[in-house]
Amino acid sequence: MALSEPILHVALYEGKGARALAPSERFETIRSLLSKGVAVRRADDPGLTDVWIGDFVSLVPDPTTTAVSIGSDAFDGHLSESRQKKGAAATASWKPWFPVIDYDRCTNCMQCLSFCLFGVYGVDSDRKLQVQNQDQCKTNCPACSRVCPEAAIMFPKYKAGPINGDLVSDADLQREKMKVDISSLLGGDVYALLRERSEKARSRFSKERDSDKALAERQKCLTKLASVASDIPPEVLASLPSPEEIARRAEAAAAKAKAALGL
């Protein structure tokens, strides 16, 4: 999956030269196309269109664009061919889960950039925070939104507000600040905690290199991380790198944030 892959655009044509569909048929056709990840225009002007579909009687609306007849046996095959021709994204190749910044709230503090282990965040040429690698975000993990003191990070597919984009209340802001404070009480941030654990583990591993114990240590660190940020899904925790690697990435992210802030 690459974000540079475009989306296939289809126009459902019911104008001159094509039969008008019954509303239920129109609904089923569009719903079926949406389930395939296609964008559909229900209009008789071409607009942004890769493929025309319709129940064509005579005219094809634009001979330079592929036209596919609804109900033909080759319908799915034609769509698939058009997708390949355009180099378009495959159906459901990626669940679009990534942070969206509310720049009305963001103060450019770089806490999210410093926190994220997966390189989702970066800065533009003006050192302004940006979400640069949406496809590196861990599906269903809203952890970075938890460290934002201004509730400026949204995940539109998240279950609850304000992370889902609902209005931010005073109570939400107080809660966010409290979370940051809790994190501080645990040693600056959760990665500091992991680094400390990592140091202890390293010194112990130098004496006894037992892979089972190493795994147990990692599990302890991840459990601690989960207790600090309870929204992190287990599968994300399970796929996290080793404590040493976490510490290395955290330091790299912190350095990136410092550089962005000009420190």
Place this chain on the structure above:
Amino acid sequence: MTPPRILYCHCQYAQVLPSEVKEGVLRKLCESGVAFEAVADLCELSARKDPLLKELTSNGGLKIAACYPRAVKWLFSAGGVALDPSMTEICNLRTESIETAIDGLLRPELHPNLPTSAKAEPSSPS
């Protein structure tokens, strides 16, 4: 005057929109016979910086059936397109009924409701 264009998001890859609401709104749009754009997932359009985002904002008003206005506003922004607050109305399929959403989408006039300020909403007394 050109009627506002309509964009419908099916939120195909998540279960956050009540299915009866999103399917009900899509069904009524299909029954109405109006022209509209339907996309599988607005988040995906944003991440892929799809040219449709730009096209939709290039000519007159726009009504969007998707999720929270704050999320929609910044999804467009992340996709490289600034929504015009005076020309955009969002129907929130996470909170609105089919009837409310479809009334908003099909009525000819536009009721802009894009958030414009960072002020927090006062908490309701508990």
